[in-house]
Amino acid sequence: MTFFQELKSFALKGNVMDLAVGVIIGAAFGKIVDSLVADMIMPLVSLVFGGLDFANYYLPLAGQAASLPLAEAKKLGAVFAYGSFVTVALNFIILALLIFVMVRQINRLKASEPATAAPEAAPIPPEDVLLLREIRDSLKNQA
Numbered sequence: 001m002t003f004f005q006e007l008k009s010f011a012l013k014g015n016v017m018d019l020a021v022g023v024i025i026g027a028a029f030g031k032i033v034d035s036l037v038a039d040m041i042m043p044l045v046s047l048v049f050g051g052l053d054f055a056n057y058y059l060p061l062a063g064q065a066a067s068l069p070l071a072e073a074k075k076l077g078a079v080f081a082y083g084s085f086v087t088v089a090l091n092f093i094i095l096a097l098l099i100f101v102m103v104r105q106i107n108r109l110k111a112s113e114p115a116t117a118a119p120e121a122a123p124i125p126p127e128d129v130l131l132l133r134e135i136r137d138s139l140k141n142q143a
Contacts (some may be wrong), residue, residue: 033095041094042087057083 009014042054056070062077073079 012076030095033091033098036096037087041090041100054083054086057081057086110112 039115046054058070058073059080060066060068060077061079062071063074064076064079068076069111070079070081070083074081
């Protein structure tokens with residue numbers, strides 16, 4: 001089997017295609033959550049805390065003035081941008097919560113489906129076991 005044939009058989013397996021679709025949908029879902037946090041949740045949090053913008057919170061490490069916006073401070077040198085980290089951590093928590101809820105609901109739906117598979121019949125014993133049983137039964141009948 002050539003390299004390209006092996007690659008084709010690997011890429012066309014169901015699991016690989018499912019994974020690719022999951023990654024693509026996950027990336028799009030991540031953008032939705034980023035927008036949700038940046039455009040809807042963080043403004044509300046900012047309003048609750050008196051108009052604070054967490055994205056611009058930083059500690060200057062290269063002697064920048066603390067009153068500069070984060071983008072300007074980054075141009076002048078290194079900064080410890082903890083506000084951006086808070087925003088990204090909140091994104092992660094929301095995304096993890098949403099995925100947990102989705103997986104939980106999918107598991108509930110799977111559990112509520114009726115079992116359609118018929119119970120399996122008892123496996124047929126091997127031929128040697130059947131022969132030994134016949135010999136045993138015939139010896140019992142003789143005695």
